[in-house]
Amino acid sequence: MVYNFSAGPAVLPKEVLQQAADEMLDWHGSGMSVMEMSHRGKEYMSIIEAALRDMRELFAVPSNYKILFLQGGAIAENAIIPMNLAALRGKPGVADYVNTGSWSAKSIKEARRYCEVNVAATSEAEKFASIPARASWKLSRNAAYVHLCTNETIDGVEYQFTPDVAADTDNAPIVADMSSHILSRAVDVSKYGVIYGGAQKNIGPAGLTIVIVREDLLGHALPICPSAFDWKIVADNDSMYNTPPTYAIYIAGLVFQWLKRQGGVAEMERRNIAKADLLYNYLDSTEFYKTRIAKECRSRMNAPFFLHDEALNETFLTGAKERGLLQLKGHKSVGGMRASIYNAMPIEGVEALVGYLRDFEQTHG
Numbered sequence: 001m002v003y004n005f006s007a008g009p010a011v012l013p014k015e016v017l018q019q020a021a022d023e024m025l026d027w028h029g030s031g032m033s034v035m036e037m038s039h040r041g042k043e044y045m046s047i048i049e050a051a052l053r054d055m056r057e058l059f060a061v062p063s064n065y066k067i068l069f070l071q072g073g074a075i076a077e078n079a080i081i082p083m084n085l086a087a088l089r090g091k092p093g094v095a096d097y098v099n100t101g102s103w104s105a106k107s108i109k110e111a112r113r114y115c116e117v118n119v120a121a122t123s124e125a126e127k128f129a130s131i132p133a134r135a136s137w138k139l140s141r142n143a144a145y146v147h148l149c150t151n152e153t154i155d156g157v158e159y160q161f162t163p164d165v166a167a168d169t170d171n172a173p174i175v176a177d178m179s180s181h182i183l184s185r186a187v188d189v190s191k192y193g194v195i196y197g198g199a200q201k202n203i204g205p206a207g208l209t210i211v212i213v214r215e216d217l218l219g220h221a222l223p224i225c226p227s228a229f230d231w232k233i234v235a236d237n238d239s240m241y242n243t244p245p246t247y248a249i250y251i252a253g254l255v256f257q258w259l260k261r262q263g264g265v266a267e268m269e270r271r272n273i274a275k276a277d278l279l280y281n282y283l284d285s286t287e288f289y290k291t292r293i294a295k296e297c298r299s300r301m302n303a304p305f306f307l308h309d310e311a312l313n314e315t316f317l318t319g320a321k322e323r324g325l326l327q328l329k330g331h332k333s334v335g336g337m338r339a340s341i342y343n344a345m346p347i348e349g350v351e352a353l354v355g356y357l358r359d360f361e362q363t364h365g
């Protein structure tokens with residue numbers, strides 16, 4: 001028995017992996033593996049249509065939004081977003097970005113290649129320990145869009161609110177990188193223009209990128225935008241302008257069915273709160289471990305933490321592995337440890353981790 005705390009690619013529900021194994025050689029009597037099917041055949045069409053339907057239902061995506069299945073990950077979207085939206089108000093204009101950690105910093109750097117970027121707020125000076133208060137943001141009156149990373153996977157900060165930017169920006173759409181917490185909590189999609197993310201954190205395997213885009217934001221791509229990344233072309237072709245990542249979509253579809261059986265996003269949110277509380281409450285109860293993130297900004301999905309004595313790091317990780325607690329090493333830019341506790345991590349995994357934290361402290365404290 002192991003528990004995998006990887007930040008991504010990350011743990012998937014056992015039931016989903018078992019079902020994929022059972023269906024590997026012969027999907028539903030078709031005689032084919034899903035990997036071998038034409039993406040336009042009726043078998044595969046039924047798979048992708050069910051995945052789109054279930055995603056829309058689970059995430060309560062309104063009917064005036066398209067759900068696109070793309071490739072290239074969130075990092076490719078960092079370029080694809082300005083290529084699709086920078087000219088929303090005519091010629092390429094200014095885009096506002098809020099810098100809350102490694103991933104938003106990457107988005108900013110890439111966007112600068114395509115448009116003017118205004119960093120409306122940044123928590124860099126305090127090492128990304130919190131999210132800048134909305135009142136401090138210096139937004140642009142004519143911003144094409146406002147970009148946020150709503151869960152910083154590496155730094156461990158998560159928005160617990162949806163900022164209101166309409167009045168200050170003359171109704172600029174919010175574009176949110178939700179790679180590492182999509183489907184972990186209820187979101188009012190109508191407050192966003194675009195929600196995007198790679199699937200490999202909280203949904204499925206790497207190779208699938210999900211983009212949820214309000215219909216009026218389609219059709220503004222810059223001439224330099226590759227056709228395969230022009231959201232309007234992709235939408236008009238039902239995510240089949242080029243061959244979609246068929247197997248990754250199939251697994252994501254199985255995860256969506258699993259989520260529905262568990263009780264959907266509301267139930268996931270309840271469990272995710274319970275898991276995060278269990279972990280953070282323990283970390284707060286002792287001086288042996290430290291956290292750096294302001295309490296009200298802590299991520300429910302990715303919890304970086306540090307041993308009081310960093311010389312014990314290797315011993316800690318070796319002992320964790322012996323207990324089947326895998327991939328707890330922190331990101332190299334932050335150091336220490338990081339426990340990613342996505343939807344597919346059961347509470348028993350967090351209990352096992354807290355048990356280990358306690359035992360390790362008793363032995364080495």
Ligand SMILES: *Cc1c(COP(=O)(O)O)cnc(C)c1O
Nearest residue numbers: 073074075076103153179180198
């Ligand atoms: C992992 C991650 C990315 C990068 O995703 P790729 O699939 O490697 O492009 C971007 N943003 C966030 C928030 C992430 O967690």
